[in-house]
Amino acid sequence: MNLIEELRWRGMVQDIMPGTEEQLLKEMTSAYVGFDPTADSLHIGSLVPILLLVHLQRAGHKPFALVGGATGMVGDPSFKAEERKMLDLDTLAHNQNGIKAQLEKFLDFDPAKPNAAEMVNNFDWFKEISFLDFIRDTGKHITVNYMMSKDSVKRRLEGDSGMSFTEFTYQLIQGYDFYHLYTAKNCKLQMGGSDQWGNIVTGTELIRRKANGEAFAFTCPLLKKADGTKFGKSERGNVWLDPQKTSPYLFYQFWVKTTDEDAKNYIKIFTFLGQEEINELIAAHDQDAGKRLLQKKLAEELTVFVHGQTELEFALKASDLLFRNDTAEVLQSLTESQLLEIMDGVPQVEVAAAELEAGKDILSFLAETNILPSKGEARKMIQNNGISINKVKVGAIDKMIDKSLLLNDKYILVQRGKNNYFLVIVK
RNA sequence: GGGCAGGUUCCAGAGCGGCCAAAUGGGGCGGACUGUAAAUCCGCUGUCUACGACUUCAGAGGUUCGAAUCCUCUCCUGCCCA
Known part of the structure; x- marks a missing residue:
């Protein structure tokens, strides 16, 4: 050919x-x-x-x-x-x-x-x-x-x-x-x-x-998504090839979230897999779309291509932990080095330990860490059931954040919506 | 240089003296359902010390009890004429 x-x-x-x-x-x-x-x-x-x-x-x-x-x-x-x-x-x-x-x-x-x-x-x-x-x-x-x-x-x-x-x-x-x-x-x-x-x-x-x-x-052709919107943007804006700008974890996540329809096109364009292999993949995917075979393959191939095998491994680990259900207990059981390794590509924010000494209301906490743009947004998000702390939904807007929530004495995992994670580091 | 039409919240686009933090649509963000998909449905979409207060409708002044809405000047854009 x-x-x-x-x-x-x-x-x-x-x-x-x-x-x-x-x-x-x-x-x-x-x-x-x-x-x-x-x-x-x-x-x-x-x-x-x-x-x-x-x-x-x-x-x-x-x-x-x-x-x-x-x-x-x-x-x-x-x-x-x-x-x-x-x-x-x-x-x-x-x-x-x-x-x-x-x-x-x-x-x-x-x-x-x-x-x-x-x-x-x-x-x-x-x-x-x-x-x-x-x-x-x-x-x-x-x-x-x-x-x-x-x-x-x-x-x-x-x-x-x-x-x-x-x-x-x-x-x-x-x-x-x-x-x-x-x-x-x-x-x-x-x-x-x-x-x-x-x-x-x-x-x-x-x-x-x-x-x-x-x-x-x-x-x-200029790539478009099947729904006609432009390709290449994530919630946080451009998806960069520079790992400093878009971590390999987020890069992997971008591709793994691809829709079925788009994935079938992308796999051809963005990977070097041969025609036969791709046809088999697509067939397997159609058998059981819920497994997301195509998306995972696409994300893996590209993450390796752009960031290398090692970075892919980390991205896979993090994705596995964050997107499996019932991981609240697993999270508690991780050692600090395990936690840090996995969360490597997850956006991180720092908070001074003194801030949490007396406990802090969750609205201020979310706004000051820029996890949400304002307290008003934070309030709405919680009322809409959109915030989790350490994989546990926050039910009330008057919840206090204090040291009892810390993982390994210095981390808090905050989740906004379904797939936006933030690792808060208390210093 | 002259004439005309405009500049409204992320975008498009209503509003044309009080009922306007501002219609509607889009986008975005959440939620439900799922498969970290699509479709669908629901909620949110200026800020805050939050049943109230504060700052917004190009900018600066002014009229008025009260302005995004009226007046003046300025800046910017498009169209037409020279």
Whole structure:
């Protein structure tokens, strides 16, 4: 099975330019994906593009990861309702380094290999180009009519928030990246999310007109959940690849909570399992969906891929303890080191021992630890039966928190709702 | 530069002098049912020293017993004309 066929059955091909498949069969081809340096870590939304590069490299082609130091300064208007805020140079540099470090975990950068991955930063070439140079040498190849005909632009023109010239320019800037990589690195293919299609095509167009060359493109579908909402956010916001930002436990939890329907798609996209194995898994899952085989497999594979085997083990242990029923007694029986090991990835909050000396009302306790945003919220949550302490439901809003509740003399496990846990450490 | 339409609580969007902490929808968060799923149903969704008090309707002033609602100026956005 060739690369494109492989990606097709996984559901990772949305649009593809004619000739792309042939090009990939013909020779080792260099291809790139761009990453936005909006934060110093990638999040799971970037996982699909990363996987595209990994598949590409496994198929013997050469991946380029482009970090958008320059484009990050402009901001892509594609399908966004509003212009985004710009980042300053220092932040950008910091973010690029973080992203680079992460990509190195997934791609093989060993220069000894002919298809070693490479990292490039478009700021490196854009910093040399003056505005006048750009509009004379590049801008004149593309008409405004052409640029305006892009869906992403049209949508913004029709909307009521307008679009700045800066944003309008974005597709040309990105197109130039492709042109540059084409001429400098013989890079003939750009991949990305389907929202990038318009920008990518502008690049191939520029290559055709300015370099008289032929370049290719394909995009993968933008992931959506079956209910149509956007993919990649948890209750606490973005799910990051950086374990400091999203612990492996929470990362694992994110995937394990996937719905049946989504899991069937995700397993193909996010794991490297083969077609047969996946079909068997899905069949087994349908036999007894309550076992959540698919979700668990998905979560395991991804946690290993991103964080490694050891971290997965911890995540599994914690999940097992926290989500089994009748664990109140188990909890009491754990030693301190067992407890800490298991709770490693659970969000932790600290409280001064003196605070609990005389006992503290639970409303203040929940609000001051930021487990809930305010006392009012805490009150409602308890009245709605949404709070547990050490796996035991709190029934009354006048409950006092004091030292008698401490596990191993210094911990309290607070649960908000069904699956939000907090380990309170008393110091 | 001129004209017009707007800026309301997370979002959309009502309200147009007291009954407004502000309709309705969405989202979010809880609960029930389950399988840490979906669907469904129920509750909550400004803060607090909580049957009451306090701070909100772009900003600053003003009119009034009383304003999100009226007036003045400012800022911002969109559309149209130049």
